[in-house]
Amino acid sequence: MRARPTGASRSHPARGSYPSQGWRCGSYRLNTKKRPLIMGILNITPDSFSDGGRFFTVQQALKQAIWMEQDGADMIDIGGESTRPGATPVTTEEELRRVLPVIKLLIKKLSIPLSIDTIKAEVARQAVDVGVSIINDISGLTRDPEMITVASKSNAGLVIMHSKGNPQTMQKNPKYKNVLLEVYAFLERQIKYAIGHGISKNRIVIDPGIGFGKTVNHNLTLIKNLSYFIPLGVPILIGPSRKSFIRKVLNSTNQPFLEGTIEGTAAASAIAVFQGARILRVHDVAYMRMASQIADAVMKGKVSN
Numbered sequence: 001m002r003a004r005p006t007g008a009s010r011s012h013p014a015r016g017s018y019p020s021q022g023w024r025c026g027s028y029r030l031n032t033k034k035r036p037l038i039m040g041i042l043n044i045t046p047d048s049f050s051d052g053g054r055f056f057t058v059q060q061a062l063k064q065a066i067w068m069e070q071d072g073a074d075m076i077d078i079g080g081e082s083t084r085p086g087a088t089p090v091t092t093e094e095e096l097r098r099v100l101p102v103i104k105l106l107i108k109k110l111s112i113p114l115s116i117d118t119i120k121a122e123v124a125r126q127a128v129d130v131g132v133s134i135i136n137d138i139s140g141l142t143r144d145p146e147m148i149t150v151a152s153k154s155n156a157g158l159v160i161m162h163s164k165g166n167p168q169t170m171q172k173n174p175k176y177k178n179v180l181l182e183v184y185a186f187l188e189r190q191i192k193y194a195i196g197h198g199i200s201k202n203r204i205v206i207d208p209g210i211g212f213g214k215t216v217n218h219n220l221t222l223i224k225n226l227s228y229f230i231p232l233g234v235p236i237l238i239g240p241s242r243k244s245f246i247r248k249v250l251n252s253t254n255q256p257f258l259e260g261t262i263e264g265t266a267a268a269s270a271i272a273v274f275q276g277a278r279i280l281r282v283h284d285v286a287y288m289r290m291a292s293q294i295a296d297a298v299m300k301g302k303v304s305n
Helices: 058-070 092-109 122-129 146-154 179-196 216-226 226-232 246-249 261-274 285-300
Strands: 023-025 028-031 037-043 073-080 114-117 136-137 155-163 206-209 236-238 279-284
Touching: 023 155, 037 058, 037 285, 058 073, 058 092, 073 092, 073 136, 073 226, 092 114, 114 122, 122 136, 122 146, 122 246, 136 146, 146 179, 155 179, 179 206, 179 216, 179 226, 216 226, 216 261, 226 236, 246 261, 246 285, 261 279, 261 285
Parallel strands: 037 073, 037 279, 073 114, 114 136, 136 155, 155 206, 206 236, 236 279
Antiparallel strands: 023 028
16 A cells, blocks of 8 residues: 555544635535534435435424434435435436425524535536535536536535445445545545536535445445545545444344444544544434544544634
8 A cells, every 4th residue: 555645644633634724615614623513414215224214204304404403413414315225216306306395494494504415416406506505426526427517606515425336236345456545546536626627625525435335344444544535635524324334343233223323323433533534424413423522522632612
């Protein structure tokens, strides 16, 4: 493996090594340096891996979003298409039918920014048009050629995530010569691509894509070495929440679905924060906010005001 990029710490990110600018998301400026931020997950789907169908109606989704804001979410990520392994794709029309009514209602009810979790440019465009402040593209701008145009014409924040394959194929024996180098090279290339299309760097966040075309060991390696990505110069988002690697590490795959996943997510999230993550995408907002606060305080050796 090549040497770490200049600036990456061997054990944890050096104090002051985080990007100094805030994350610009529409009219919002999110301070990713002061403390880790929490992105709450709101799936408007019948088949998501963890909570499929629980928030499929507008009123169910509204209730859950309000709870997440009260629990301390800094933003909420809304998705209308499941990206679990083996998930069946949905049409643009169906995805819009699921998410737009929820977005329109939440814009009026919440005081925190909303994110749209989609690989479809038209879904992102319509979501931004009604008030969404963040585009979260799990394909890292590779699946829909129009996504870069939508992102560049908006003022929305942009999450560029690494994934290998698609939900139908991504967990069928994914292989890398070196997962750190390959994910780093992809994210570096896509940051340059976005900037080249007029998206300012302070609008960009990166996500190494835990569980998206990775084995258990790939996921563990990425979390352990998350500080490797700090030299890219943008905040790091990570989403270990309730992922299958946690159940496999705990050998609890035959137990009830949530057995150990909240505790496992908290451990993975705390380690990720200590290694440089500044945004956690999670289901269990209150628990992960507390875990991230402790990790951040230990890392800094002080409590953030």
